[in-house]
Structures are given as C-alpha cells and as structure tokens.
Amino acid sequence: MARRSAARLKTVTPPEPALARDIDFGWLGGTVGLHLRLAQEAAFQAYARRTTGIDASPWRFAVLYLIDANPGLTQGDLAAAIRRNTSSLTPVLDDLCRLGYVVRERLVSDRRAYTLTLTPAGQAVMAELMASAVAHERELDRLVGRGNRSDLIRTLKRVIAGLEE
Amino acid sequence: MARRSAARLKTVTPPEPALARDIDFGWLGGTVGLHLRLAQEAAFQAYARRTTGIDASPWRFAVLYLIDANPGLTQGDLAAAIRRNTSSLTPVLDDLCRLGYVVRERLVSDRRAYTLTLTPAGQAVMAELMASAVAHERELDRLVGRGNRSDLIRTLKRVIAGLEE
DNA sequence: GCCAATTAGTCGGGAGTCAAACTATTTGGG
DNA sequence: CCCAAATAGTTTGACTCCCGACTAATTGGC
Numbered sequence: 001m002a003r004r005s006a007a008r009l010k011t012v013t014p015p016e017p018a019l020a021r022d023i024d025f026g027w028l029g030g031t032v033g034l035h036l037r038l039a040q041e042a043a044f045q046a047y048a049r050r051t052t053g054i055d056a057s058p059w060r061f062a063v064l065y066l067i068d069a070n071p072g073l074t075q076g077d078l079a080a081a082i083r084r085n086t087s088s089l090t091p092v093l094d095d096l097c098r099l100g101y102v103v104r105e106r107l108v109s110d111r112r113a114y115t116l117t118l119t120p121a122g123q124a125v126m127a128e129l130m131a132s133a134v135a136h137e138r139e140l141d142r143l144v145g146r147g148n149r150s151d152l153i154r155t156l157k158r159v160i161a162g163l164e165e
Numbered sequence: 166m167a168r169r170s171a172a173r174l175k176t177v178t179p180p181e182p183a184l185a186r187d188i189d190f191g192w193l194g195g196t197v198g199l200h201l202r203l204a205q206e207a208a209f210q211a212y213a214r215r216t217t218g219i220d221a222s223p224w225r226f227a228v229l230y231l232i233d234a235n236p237g238l239t240q241g242d243l244a245a246a247i248r249r250n251t252s253s254l255t256p257v258l259d260d261l262c263r264l265g266y267v268v269r270e271r272l273v274s275d276r277r278a279y280t281l282t283l284t285p286a287g288q289a290v291m292a293e294l295m296a297s298a299v300a301h302e303r304e305l306d307r308l309v310g311r312g313n314r315s316d317l318i319r320t321l322k323r324v325i326a327g328l329e330e
Numbered sequence: 331g332c333c334a335a336t337t338a339g340t341c342g343g344g345a346g347t348c349a350a351a352c353t354a355t356t357t358g359g360g
Numbered sequence: 361c362c363c364a365a366a367t368a369g370t371t372t373g374a375c376t377c378c379c380g381a382c383t384a385a386t387t388g389g390c
Contacts (some may be wrong), residue, residue, distance in 0.1 A: 156203070160310045
C-alpha cells in the first residue's frame with residue numbers, strides 16, 4: 001500500500017480488513033465454548049508470531065520441554081501426556097531427531113520402546129523457545145490479570161477433567 | 166474388524182488407552198496457554214460426541230446460527246465474524262447449500278456479493294443443533310461453576326482483544 | 331465507456347489428526 | 361521351552377482445516 005497513483009492521496013480504503021461489520025452474535029456471543037476457542041486460537045497465533053523463523057508450534061515446544069523435564073520417557077508416555085495418538089508423534093520426533101535435537105534409544109529393559117532425551121543442541125533450542133514461551137505467557141498473564149490467573153487455570157482444569165472421556 | 170479367526174472369541178484388549186503415567190509438567194503445567202488449549206479441545210470433542218450423526222463441528226453450527234441471526238449477511242462478513250479466510254468458508258457453504266440448508270443469492274445492490282439465508286430445512290437443523298449446543302453449554306457452565314461464568318467470559322474476551330492483530 | 335479496486339470462489343499445498351494394518355519384541359500360560 | 365497374546369512404535373491412507381495465489385465477475389470513479 002502507501003503510494004500508488006500520486007493524485008489520489010487518501011481514500012485508499014484504510015487497510016480495514018473486513019472489520020466484522022457489527023454482526024449479531026446473539027446467544028452465541030455469551031457462550032463459554034466460542035470464547036474458549038477464539039482465545040485459544042488468538043494465543044496460538046500470538047505464540048507463532050513470537051517464534052517466527054524457529055520452530056513455531058506450541059506442541060513442538062511442549063515436546064521438547066517435556067523430554068527435557070522427563071529424560072528417558074517413552075513415546076507412548078509423551079503421547080499420552082499431550083493427548084495425542086502415538087502415530088501423530090512419530091513424524092514430529094523424526095523431525096526433531098533429524099535436526100539433532102532429540103535422540104531415540106532403545107530401552108534395555110524393553111527393546112520395543114524408545115527412551116527420549118535431548119541433545120545439547122536440543123537443550124539450546126529448548127532454552128531459546130522457552131524464552132519466547134515465558135514472554136508469551138507473561139503477555140497472557142497481563143491480559144488475564146494477575147489476580148485471575150490461578151482462578152482461570154483452576155477453572156480450565158475443572159473443564160478439562162470434567163469433559164474427559 | 167470383529168471376527169477373524171473364530172477361535173479367538175474375547176481377549177480383545179479392553180480399550181485401556183495409555184493412562185498417562187505421572188509425568189512432570191514443570192513450568193508448562195502452570196501455563197494459561199496449555200490449559201486453554203486442552204480445555205478447548207476437550208470442549209470441542211464433547212460437543213462432537215453430543216452431535217454424532219448430524220453435523221458435528223462447532224463452526225458449522227456457528228455458521229448456521231449466525232446466518233439465522235443475521236439473514237442476508239455476505240460471505241465476507243460471515244468469514245470475518247468467525248475469523249476465517251473466506252476460502253475456508255466456501256466448502257462449508259457449498260455443503261450447506263447442497264444439503265438445502267442455506268441459499269446464496271446475489272445482492273441486488275452489489276451483484277458480486279452473495280447474501281446468505283437459511284431455508285426452513287436449515288432452520289430446523291439449526292434448532293436441532295441448538296438444543297445440543299445449549300446442553301453442551303450447560304455442561305460447561307456446570308464445570309466452570311455458575312459464579313465464575315461471566316468472569317471467565319470477560320477474561321477470555323480480554324485475551325482475545327488483547328492478542329488481536 | 332474504461333480501468334483499477336473489490337469481491338466471490340477455485341486450486342494447490344501444507345499441517346495435523348486419527349484409525350488400521352504392520353513389524354518387532356516381550357510376556358505368560360501350558 | 362514354545363507359541364499366542366499383548367505392547368511399542370511405524371506406516372499408510374483418509375480426512376479436515378487452513379491459507380496464499382490465482383481467476384472471474386462486478387462495481388464505481390473518472
């Protein structure tokens with residue numbers, strides 16, 4: 001934008017991307033479900049914006065973080081922790097291994113399973129992503145309001161546990 | 166599956182899915198971001214469970230609901246309202262039109278745009294889904310706790326607005 | 331009328347998910 | 361011991377959802 005035809009200075013239709021003309025959300029506008037989703041998506045995108053160029057996805061950060069915090073855990077345990085199918089994890093771990101951030105090693109006591117550990121390079125990347133994650137979380141804190149933070153998390157935990165199946 | 170070798174009757178491995186051995190979530194276990202995501206996914210799946218056989222996705226319900234509440238709105242307006250690219254909306258609307266729930270009609274004042282309205286069949290389906298959505302929301306309410314509901318929504322709105330970009 | 335801007339819709343690709351089938355390994359009952 | 365069942369992980373295929381780039385149609389200022 002900016003410029004283009006010198007004669008027509010303004011009237012460029014200020015970016016104004018849709019702006020969601022005042023729409024009636026009615027009942028929907030008061031639901032927990034809708035706002036949960038919009039907030040989660042907004043948080044997701046804000047995190048991605050913060051980590052441009054590196055790794056991006058919150059799940060990948062979580063994978064690195066959890067391996068670091070629980071060295072030697074197996075893929076099945078990790079998948080259960082992030083509530084994903086083990087087959088969803090395979091390509092992620094393939095990638096992290098290929099990049100040299102994670103090593104898979106057969107468990108001596110059960111050679112069907114792999115233990116996962118971070119390499120020094122993986123720890124370095126994790127630390128870098130951790131900084132973004134902390135900053136991101138600080139921004140969320142600011143928006144949530146310090147006083148509401150623990151209430152919010154407790155409430156969300158109740159929802160998660162209560163809908164579990 | 167089922168069957169295959171008549172001799173092996175039971176022993177079908179009772180579902181028993183992983184059970185997530187106690188893992189250390191550390192810092193991650195106290196973040197707003199993680200719990201927002203887990204809660205949203207849990208809510209999504211709970212809604213889908215409730216609407217098996219009909220339509221399922223919360224977004225599709227939202228589309229029907231918003232068209233009903235704002236008859237004549239355009240696809241662009243609708244996409245902006247649910248914060249999606251118009252190209253994400255096209256296949257959904259194709260489907261809803263094909264099913265006879267929604268009609269697209271050219272706007273007389275601007276024949277590039279379509280106005281969207283529900284057919285009687287669409288209103289009937291919407292009403293049916295509405296019942297599920299209300300029940301779903303009631304369950305969320307119960308888990309959130311009546312007293313926390315409006316606080317929670319206000320908090321989520323702050324997050325959504327604050328991360329907007 | 332003409333043409334630049336706007337809009338709807340298509341196409342292609344990517345990311346992410348799961349279920350089912352498959353391989354390799356371990357376990358436990360006979 | 362042996363072999364059938366269970367388990368960890370991988371592969372494959374289908375599906376969903378998203379976006380950016382593109383095409384086609386239309387409008388409105390000049």
